[in-house]
Amino acid sequence: MVKSSIQEMKLNRRGIMVVLSSPSGAGKTTLTKQILNTSRNILMSVSATTRQPRPGEVDGEDYIFLSKSKFSEMIDNDEFLEYAKVFDNFYGTPRAPVETALARGFDIVFDIDWQGAQQLTQAAANDLVKIFILPPNMRELENRLRSRAQDSDDVIARRMSKSENEISHWAEYDYIIINEDISEAIEELTTIVNAERMKRPRQPWLGSFIKKLITGG
Ligand code: 5GP
Secondary structure, three states, rough: OOOOOOHHHHHHHOOEEEEOOOOOOOOOHHHHHHHHHHHEEEOOOOEEEOOOOOOOOOOOEEEOOOOOOHHHHHHHOOOEEEEEEEEEEEEEHHHHHHHHHHOOOOOOEEEEEEEHHHHHHHHHHEEEEEEEEEOHHHHHHHHHHHOOOOOOOOHEEEEHHHHHHHHHHHHHEEEEEOOOOHHHHHHHHHHHHHHHOHHHHHOOOHHHHHHHHOOOO
């Protein structure tokens, strides 16, 4: 399909950075995949991590799996936009792909924890939209962790105990979604992203469009 000039103008903007945080098992991955499938001009930031891949995880798609020494080297070279230690492993957002995508007008989704969200707030508050996903209750959270069947009982217990800490940061976020019903949660997420895109400062091309509009061009 040929793009109309208005569609082209809409690409001429700086993208938004959509941060999704939640305790493990609140359904964040499903939500993230959905928004990437259904929304246009939006990409996922692929984080680097020192944790071992889970069964089925693909290097370069789910994460960039790195050794501790390679991760430290990237820290030293200032190659991360943010990084943090979560559950004994390091996780970080490589800077270069994010900057390229934003400059090209793409929005980017980040699946990062509250520490990463805080660091991005300091680095790029104006471009940031922070969303926190909550489970309907803690029982449901544990069920979801167990049904994933990818982590040992020990890891699940530790993730549950960390959940409370993660949840305690809810008030640092712009939006809260309670994921009881996944389709409702997807609709809520899509609404947030669409509304944020329409904010006046995020449509810098409007000035010239309006000039043309009123001069009948
Ligand atoms: P998991 O090991 O379950 O994939 O992720 C554990 C936690 O690390 C999740 O809360 C996830 O949001 C967070 N995480 C993943 N990537 C990053 C990252 O690049 N930076 C930060 N700060 N947290 C991350």
